Amino acid sequence: MSHSDNLKKAEKGAWISIFAYIILAIAKLIIAYKGNSDALRADGLNNSTDVIASIAVLVGLKISRKPPDEDHHYGHFRAETVASLFAAFIMMFVGLQVIFDTCKKVWMGNYSQPDMITAWTALGAACIMLLVYLYNVRLSRKIESSSLYAAAQDNRSDALVSIGAFIGIIGAQFGLFWLDPLAGLIVGLIICKTAWDIFKDSTHTLTDGFDEKQIKKIRTSIEKDSEVKELIEVKGRIHGNQAFIDITILVDPTLNVEESHAITERLENHLYKKHNITHAHIHIEPYKK
Numbered sequence: 001m002s003h004s005d006n007l008k009k010a011e012k013g014a015w016i017s018i019f020a021y022i023i024l025a026i027a028k029l030i031i032a033y034k035g036n037s038d039a040l041r042a043d044g045l046n047n048s049t050d051v052i053a054s055i056a057v058l059v060g061l062k063i064s065r066k067p068p069d070e071d072h073h074y075g076h077f078r079a080e081t082v083a084s085l086f087a088a089f090i091m092m093f094v095g096l097q098v099i100f101d102t103c104k105k106v107w108m109g110n111y112s113q114p115d116m117i118t119a120w121t122a123l124g125a126a127c128i129m130l131l132v133y134l135y136n137v138r139l140s141r142k143i144e145s146s147s148l149y150a151a152a153q154d155n156r157s158d159a160l161v162s163i164g165a166f167i168g169i170i171g172a173q174f175g176l177f178w179l180d181p182l183a184g185l186i187v188g189l190i191i192c193k194t195a196w197d198i199f200k201d202s203t204h205t206l207t208d209g210f211d212e213k214q215i216k217k218i219r220t221s222i223e224k225d226s227e228v229k230e231l232i233e234v235k236g237r238i239h240g241n242q243a244f245i246d247i248t249i250l251v252d253p254t255l256n257v258e259e260s261h262a263i264t265e266r267l268e269n270h271l272y273k274k275h276n277i278t279h280a281h282i283h284i285e286p287y288k289k
Contacts, residue, residue, distance in 0.1 A: 008065065010145040013136040014058040017151055020132050021050045021158075024125045031121045037114035039165035039184065040122055042101060046094050046161055053090035053154060057083045057147045077239035081205050084150040088199040091154055095191030098161070102184035119169040126162035129155050146205070150198045157191045210236035210243075214275070218245065221274060227251060227263050229287035245271065245280045253286035260284050 028044030031037075060083025066076045133155035140149035164183035171179025219234050232248040247267075251260060264282040271277040 009139060009143050010148040011058060011061050013139050013145075013148045014054055014061060014151060016132055016135065017054040017155060018051060018058065020128060021047045021054060024128065025051065028121060028125060031118055032114075035115035035118035035121075037118035037165070037169055038105070039168045040114070040118045042098065042184075043122060043125070043161050043165045046098070047158060049090055049094050050154060050158060053087040054151060056086040056090070057151045059083065060086075060147050061145070074239055074244070077242060078206065080145065080147040081202050081238075083147040084198055085202040085206070087147070087150045087154060088195045088202060091157065091191055091195035091198070095157075095188050095195055098184055098188035098191065102181045102188060105184075106181045113172045114169050116169075116173065119166050119173075122162045122166040122169060126159045126166065129159035129162060133159060146201070150202075153194045153198060157187075157194050160190055161187050163187075205238045208237040210238065214243075218247075218271065218275060218277070221270060222247060222249065222267060225263070225267060225270075228267075232285070239279075242279060243275075243277050245277050246283070247280060248283045248285065250285050250287035253288070 025044050025047035028040050028047065032041035032044055060079045060081075063076050063079035066072075068075045133152055136148055136152035136155055139145075140152050164187035167183045168179050168181075171177065171183075215234055215236055218236070219231060222228055222231050222234070228249050228251065230250040232250060233246070235246040237244050249263075249267075251263060255263075264284065267282055268277075268280050271280050
């Protein structure tokens, strides 16, 4: 399956997130207003911002599918990573907002007892978002999509937000008003932690970071080839979900162009089969004793 086909599949996951967020946001805000629940109202506003983040992921996936052009010789794959970064910013903003609102509520002692329908709404929404999360995280791992994986983590965070709202509302029914702010604080911290992990991975990729362990494995594979006299350098970078590897090797200087080219083809095939490297640029230089 081609990379373009994978991106198209990822778009399906993004659309599912968008539809789920729109429906849940509208339902939560209406029921929260009628049922007098601050927790569910905040949860609904959270889903409203998630619609923006999911649209950003969808746009990033669509841009990534564009072929190389005059000023994007390597294609547009990094648009997917930029979308992940944008989603991380949205998640961090929401997480900090949840923490701020929780602390403010505790400081002012502004507690209320919402209707039970708001609790069941929050629990139902959590179940729906967990199903969306499971679908998107499995799809993202299957097609190796960083932006869809980021969206899946956002789905999970939203399910946790709804569970936190449910716990707080149930606690209010029994006079345990402290459960609402405690749940809100924990959920806010989880959202911020998830956002930080996505931000860290995205910035590492955008700054041409590459897994050192993967580089060592590639070096070992190249050095085992009998016709490679010496391995000078291995460099890697990530574009979207594809690795671009640059390798410099020394070979027998008496080999002709065709024989040298055969070595590069063999190494490229080996890298693809063993390490799933689809883009490898191998530079050959003469070996001198």
